[in-house]
Amino acid sequence: MIKVNERIGVFICHCGLNIAGTVNVEKVAEEISKCKGVVHAEHYIFMCSDPGQEKVRQTIKEKKLDGVIVAACSPDLHEHTFRSAAASAGLNPYRVEIANIREWVAWPHEGKGEEATEKAIKIIDAAIEKLRDNMALLPVEVPVTKKVLVIGGGIAGIQAALDCADAGLDVYLVERGQSIGGKMAQLSETFPTLDCPQCIETPKMTAVAQHPKIHLYAYSEIEDVNGYVGNFKVKIKRKPTFVDWDKCTGCRECMKVCPVKVPSEYERGIADRKAIYISFPQAVPNKAVIDAENCIRMKYGKGCGLCAKNCPSKAITFEGNGSIEEVKVGAIIVATGFDVMGVNSFGEYGYGKYKDVLDALQFERLLAPAGPTSGKVLRPSDGREPKEVVFVQCVGSRDPDNWHPYCSKICCMYIAKQAMLYKHAVPDGQAYVFYIDIRADGKGYEEFVHRAMTEDGVIYLRGKVGKIVEEGDKLRVYGVDTLTGRNVVIDADLVVLATAVEPSKGIDDLARKLRIQLDQDGWLSEAHLKLRPLESLTSGIFIAGAAQYIKDITDTVSQASGAAAKAIALLSRDKLEKEPIVATVDEEVCVGCGNCVSICTYNAVELDPELKVARVNEGLCEGCGACAATCPSGAIQLINNTKKQIFEMITALTRRD
Amino acid sequence: MELLYFPGCTLKTSAKNFEDSALTVASKLGLELRELPRWNCCGTVYSLAADDLMHQLAPVRNLVRVQELNRDKLVTLCSMCYNTLKRASRLVRRNSEKLETINMFMDEEQSYEGRVEVFHFLQTLRDEVGFKKISEKVVKPLKDLKIFPYYGCLLVRPEEEAIDDPNDPTVMNDLLKSLGAEVIDNSFKTVCCGSYLTVDKKEVVAEMTYKILSAAVKDGAEAVTLSCPLCHFNLDFRQAEVAEKHPEFKRIPVFYFTQLMALAFGLNPEVCRFNLHFVDPKPLLRGKGFI
Amino acid sequence: MEIKVSLKKVKSPLVRKVTEISDEKIYSCYQCGKCSAGCPFADQMDLLPNQVIRFVQLGMEEVLDCKTIWVCSACFTCRVGCPKGIDIANLNEALRLLHLRRNQDHLKLGKLPREELLKLPQIALISSLRKYTA
Ligand SMILES: Cc1cc2nc3c(=O)[nH]c(=O)nc-3n(C[C@H](O)[C@H](O)[C@H](O)COP(=O)(O)OP(=O)(O)OC[C@H]3O[C@@H](n4cnc5c(N)ncnc54)[C@H](O)[C@@H]3O)c2cc1C
Ligand code: SF4
Ligand code: SF4
Ligand code: SF4
Ligand code: SF4
Ligand code: SF4
Ligand code: SF4
Secondary structure, eight states, X not given: OOOOOOOEEEEEEOTTTTTTTTSOHHHHHHHHTTSTTEXXXXXXXXXXXXXXXXXXXXXXXXXXXXXXXXXXXXHHHHHHHHHHHHHHTTOOGGGEEEEEOIIIIITTTTTOHHHHHHHHHHHHHHHHHHHHTOOOOOOEEEEOOOEEEEEOOSHHHHHHHHHHHHTTOEEEEEOSSSSSOTGGGGOSSBTTTTBOHHHHHHHHHHHHHHOTTEEEEOSEEXXXXXXXXXXXXXXXXXXXXXXXXXXXXOOOHHHHHOOOEEEOTTTTTSSEEESEEOSSTXXXXXXXXXXXXXXXXXXXSSSOOHHHHHOTTOXXXXXXXXXXXXXXXXXXXXXXXXXXXXXXXXXXXXXXXXXXXXXXXXXXXXXXXXXXXXXXXXXXTTOOOOXXXXXEEEESSSOTXXXXXXXXXXXXXXXXHHHHHHHHHOTTOEEEEEESOOOOOSTTHHHHHHXXXXXXXXXXXXXOEEEEEEXXXXXXXXXXXXXXXXXXXXXXXXXXXXXXXXXXXXHHHHHHHHTOOBOTTSSBOOSBTTTBXXXXXXXXXXXXXXXXXXXXXXXXXXXXXXXXXXXXHHHTSXXXXXXXXXXXXXXXXXXXXXXXXXXXXXXXXXXXXXXXXXXXXXXXXXXXXXXXXXOTTSOEEETTSOHHHHHHHXXXXXXXX | OEEEEEOOTGGGTTTHHHHHHHHHHHHHTTOEEEEOTTOOOOOSSOOOOTTOOGGGHHHHHHHHHHHHXXXXXXXXXXXHHHXXXXXXXXXXXXXXXXXXXXXXXXXXXXXXXXXXXXXXXXHIIIIIIOHHHHHHHOSSOOTTOEEEEOOTTTTTOSGXXXXXXXXXXXXXXXXHHHTTOEEOOOGGGGSOOOTTHHHHOHHHHHHHHHHHHHHHXXXXXXXXXXXXXXXXXXXXXTHHHHHHHOTTOOOOOEEEHHHHHHHHTTXXXXXXXXXXXXXXXXXXXXXXTOO | OXXXXXXXXXXXXXXXXHHXXXXXXXXXXXOOOHHHHHOTTGGGOSSOHHHHHHHHHTTOGGGGGOSXXXXXXXXXXXXXXXXXXXXXXXXXXHHHHHHXXXXXXXXXXXXXXXXXXXXXXXXXXXXXXXXXXX
């Protein structure tokens, strides 16, 4: 790291009219050229364009610049561009600073040219002050573990795991339920092709089970995550199953004799399972677990034991066989999916109160050929075939005042599907759909809805439902059709609510362990919604499927393969380069108070047990600066963001007033 | 325990039956409802215009009366008074600028400071007395009496002012159960009776009354209970118009919840002043042996 | 019947006045109709509650002549259900006030029969006066 003489070049970007429309770039260049050490100042229409970058390269060479300022947009967008350009002209990339005069100046101060110009000058001036003390740095190199952790075994996790494993990487797939498959395994048929999910998902589930590179951890959860990109250490908790899976053959003899019935999660409560269970016939792994909360033997410590007596393989131990295993991986893919809003909401619709008011996932189970009614549509209350079914869209979605502001995206389509499948099951029945807008924006989707309307005679009513009231053995639905401008009353036999989707339960806890962010609604935050939708802000952690935001199967699978490709690309290298902007400790000054150790969320600082001074692990440090802010003696500082630099910047920002 | 209580105009005139029965059952429960000194009109309906502070003076002035006594709680019986006072109290609590203007307009000795909480008596019964204690006072359980509790609008809407779940309130259901009555519940319990439309659109109100009452009767109700003198007028007196239009309609008595409490507590039925009703409840009560 | 929508109408005094008096965000309504679907008096109205707000959104002065605003009982059912937190009762009050503030009373108590007046409780008389007269 060399301290350099000062030959600074400043390049001011117009960004078309984005900046130049407000900021007087000429005046800025003129003022800045007077600053100490500045040997070159110019402005240009698009600095990020090829000719713009070429100007930087040329000037570095011609004027022997040892520092460059580009006054342009946010460093998020083009810091990398200009640093690379400088590097190719032989200047250390960390001798390049960006002064953000678009998001910080031109945009917020539109129409106030004079003040904006002054502010731009100050910001560039401050950047120059910082640059003076910027060291030339080399990236930190870290080794790579060529293994991947996939969290969540829905179709997203399954696809990502298979893609990574096919690329030769070892994969740990962690699913908290008894089986992988996710929501897709609960569906009847899938829009827009009406494929049966069993036919298209089960082969993938089996492939997971048989793939030599995939290590499946079903009925397991993430306990703890440590480390950093290329070098994560993950503790996986296998929850106790009370069944020895090495012995269990999946014969299901146990389930026949167990006397305890519990509403089945897989059947979404419209049918029961036993206290010992395998979620569904095609489950992977095909191994039984005991639900200790409901098992008689587990609750009282004695009695029952019927399952064990009936088990031909003597697999049932009633012993808490959970364990915690630690694995090392280089990349993580989070694919934890979503939940569907449940009972205790929507009192005006009698959801949870009237038996024949179902949510859409329950109705999927009624339609499913292998569901509790073998695909016959029958009312839960009396087992009658419903002749008039009302579907209500946007329940809890697009409702910022009571529930969720967002559109749940999949419901317009699955309601069209369900109405259609209902008509196939009950040809003389009638389906009505209350909708606000129909969102059918995928390949073949609009055509699919059109088919529901024309071929299956589904009647679409444009408006919401106000309330639903039980009237004898009917459900009286009070709605509106805003197109005729009339209120509508329908006496229905069954009502299906397209309740909103939500991020899967426990995602906040998992996100904390992974140190990744959630957005305001609880979905996983991507690094950039448009340009980096598969990455979290923490390097090495990728996101896939409905966990990022609800999507249908097509989009889920595409994104899962995309996230897998990202992970594969990352792990194709033998060493990773990491930003060298890390904390350093001046051991002479450090008093060993340990404040930095406790504040660092990345566990990057340790106290040397003998010398009692702080030590930073450069591999772990993310350069957040929290330690520097908390250190009472100023011993720990962030490279190229030292206290001195910050004070100089503040001085620069204030001295022109 | 002494509680400051706001009667409002109608409880002093045509709804004397509500006030008298309430005061008597309260004292039976060890509560003294002390009438707010120098109270004035509550404002009747809460003004819904954001730029209209004039009509907030009346309710806020009542809150000043409470503050003058160094008290911070006011209990009402009438649902409409409850709603108007409650909303006004929240408005000025949230909006200090408006409060300042109102204080200036009011020109009271004390400026209102925004601390008074407004309650409905049903809340007091549920949250402070408790239904268990109420059931202990019951000497004549209202056995076999099938009652439809009607909440109307202003106890449960808007949701910020609701004393219970706006879609499915149960406070009166629970009270009725503690009196030993049988509860007839249906979703008409929170459907508007037509309120002030009764003055110039009485046919609209009569039709609503018909809908509400016939649903209750169909579900087996023999009587209705409620907590608002305007609802009472609409559901009780407007049965005259209902009967004219729907000859098959059978009249059904409408009680204030406090009257039913008085009966169950075995208090002198005089306090119920059944002469103030349009549909005479006495035949039903006599038939069941409650009087 | 065609309606002419224009910049002038959308920025009309009607929209501004109604917004000022009601303090409701008129344009956040996306016409889902839940207010109408739940309104107990919809069958007495010439415009459904969602149409009232639609007329205001488009600056259509005709809305002032509708029956709906005088039928609304301020029961707040619409407000509790509205996904966008809009209170149609406030909106209807604003539209009523645009008449009443010009001293155009909607109710003349004197026209009611005497026995009816004697029968009506104060609470009914005062609240209807508050809603229907200046
Ligand atoms: C009623 C309904 C009908 C639908 N119909 C269709 C259709 O016809 N066509 C279509 O394309 N799409 C349809 N969809 C959408 C489809 O279900 C989703 O696109 C798909 O399930 C998304 O897959 P996923 O893997 O991202 O999430 P999920 O299916 O939710 O899978 C997530 C998995 O992660 C697990 N998990 C969650 N948290 C953790 C954790 N902390 N640790 C470990 N594991 C965890 C869960 O147990 C689950 O197995 C429908 C959805 C619904 C609700
Ligand atoms: S009976 Fe035994 S082997 Fe068969 S599924 Fe049950 S636990 Fe497994
Ligand atoms: S021991 Fe538990 S799981 Fe086994 S049969 Fe009995 S209740 Fe069912
Ligand atoms: S997808 Fe359709 S039904 Fe679902 S929230 Fe969006 S608009 Fe409503
Ligand atoms: S800058 Fe400090 S607090 Fe932040 S990650 Fe690095 S060592 Fe930890
Ligand atoms: S409920 Fe709300 S958003 Fe829907 S139409 Fe009525 S006012 Fe508009
Ligand atoms: S407040 Fe008015 S518009 Fe709203 S539901 Fe009640 S009567 Fe209808």
